[in-house]
Amino acid sequence: MASDDNKNYSIYISGVGGQGIIKTSVIIGEAAMLEGYDVVMSEIHGMSQRGGSVSTELKIGNFKSSIVEESKADLILAFEPIEVLRGLNKANKDTTLIFNTFPIVPSTLTQTGETYPEIDDIIANLKDNFKSVYPLEANGLAKDAGSILSLNMVLLGACVANDDFPLSKETVETAMKNNLAPKFHEMNLKAIENGYNAIKDKLL
Numbered sequence: 001m002a003s004d005d006n007k008n009y010s011i012y013i014s015g016v017g018g019q020g021i022i023k024t025s026v027i028i029g030e031a032a033m034l035e036g037y038d039v040v041m042s043e044i045h046g047m048s049q050r051g052g053s054v055s056t057e058l059k060i061g062n063f064k065s066s067i068v069e070e071s072k073a074d075l076i077l078a079f080e081p082i083e084v085l086r087g088l089n090k091a092n093k094d095t096t097l098i099f100n101t102f103p104i105v106p107s108t109l110t111q112t113g114e115t116y117p118e119i120d121d122i123i124a125n126l127k128d129n130f131k132s133v134y135p136l137e138a139n140g141l142a143k144d145a146g147s148i149l150s151l152n153m154v155l156l157g158a159c160v161a162n163d164d165f166p167l168s169k170e171t172v173e174t175a176m177k178n179n180l181a182p183k184f185h186e187m188n189l190k191a192i193e194n195g196y197n198a199i200k201d202k203l204l
Helices: 021-034 081-086 107-112 119-129 138-145 148-161 169-179 182-203
Strands: 009-016 039-041 053-060 075-078 096-100 132-136
Touching: 009 021, 009 081, 021 039, 021 053, 021 148, 021 169, 053 081, 075 081, 075 148, 081 096, 081 119, 096 148, 119 132, 132 148, 132 182, 138 148, 138 182, 148 169, 148 182, 169 182
Parallel strands: 009 075, 075 096, 096 132
Antiparallel strands: 009 053, 039 053
């Protein structure tokens, strides 16, 4: 599939170091190239070590800059609830929000005595302000696939289930296989399927 202006698609991905955010971006980028699109991807923003906040920005289509401008993201993919809030400056009312509902409480929050927001409150607030909000119990779906390490593929499977996402499930699976060791393929295929089905169920 050749790239065209109608298929331009901007993605902001955020999470915590160690969750596989960078690998997810690489797999999306390769899948896009396999389908004939141009791709630009940002450098990592934030602290990539385990526990630090990390974000990447990726554009599929006819773009010169990899930076997703304010209010211009088509998709925000967050691996942790607070991380979806960090990216909302990139969103508009039509932006799709897909995020993992399992919290990772920052040590700084504990040290200051502040409390982590209620997940239900985060979800309700987002649904009040955005049309396409998909919270996902991704940790549980990853464990069901075989390991929490497949969390990123659960979330990627959820992206593919969104009708606006420009890449096919089959191409994403091929890109995953190209980037991960064969011994992990079966687990990650199940993880993609789990995420995909979870969103499709919400769309019915």
